[in-house]
Amino acid sequence: MLRLQLTMPESIHVDTKVVTDAPPVPTLGGITINNVWIVQFKVNDDGTSGNCLKALYVPQNSISQDTNLGGLVVNLKTGGDGADKTTEFSYEKSRFYVIANGKKNMFTTESTDELMYSLTPTELSALTEKILKEKTVLIKKDTDPLETTSPTLLTSNPFDYTPTEEEGGVIKVRTQMFRAFAKIKVTIES
Structure with a gap:
């Protein structure tokens, strides 16, 4: 099982009014x-x-909202009977990155955004930490590519993980999320 908790360095306000039977939309x-x-x-x-x-x-x-922990929680069942191999992570010394609102096409050409997806072996072999850090995402409104009200892409700092016997097969990643930032270079020629 992988337990992932995302938090922001600011307060979170949760509207507890129930309007429909649908679960609340997760916000951070x-x-x-x-x-x-x-x-x-x-x-x-x-x-x-x-x-x-x-x-x-x-x-x-x-993704579910967790008001007790003050953030969002992604619980993925891995291993054991009936577990989906799609969600299994490796229990070895590793480094995790978490990106929220990166869209599915950030790392794959697979286009069904509503389904969980694990990169194929070919896609995994092409992805390096350097490529991940150099990844860019165009921040825009649908109507104007140079205007946005607020960037929604969130990223975490890298989280180093070393497995221990006490974990009992559960990888717990608790990471603070930050707004992604951009460096813009503008050259005006007359």
């Missing part, structure tokens, strides 16, 4: 969370990053 720091990518890289003995072990896309319907 006023930002609606539509999806989450969880990416795991092997950490070599010398501390350098190795190959990508797992990259899992989690759609909104698999």
Whole structure:
């Protein structure tokens, strides 16, 4: 099982009014969370990053709001009888990255946003930590590519993980999320 908790460094306000039978839309720091990518890289003995072990896309319907912990929780059942192999992560020394609202096409050409998806072996072998860090996402409104009200892409700092006997097969990742930022270079020529 992987237990992932996302938090923001600001207060979170939750509207507890029940309007429909549908579960509440998960929000974090006023930002609606539509999806989450969880990416795991092997950490070599010398501390350098190795190959990508797992990259899992989690759609909104698999993310729940947790008012007790003050954040969002992604619980993925892995291992055991009847478990979906799609959600299994490696129990080895590794580094995790979490990206919220990155959309499915951030790392794959698979186009069904509503379904959980794990990168194929070919896609995993093409993804390196360097490529992940260099990934760009166009922030825009649908009508104007150079205007936005507020960027909604959130990222975590890398989280190093070393398995221990006490975990009992549960990888717990609790990470703070930050707004992604951009460096813009403008050159005006007359």
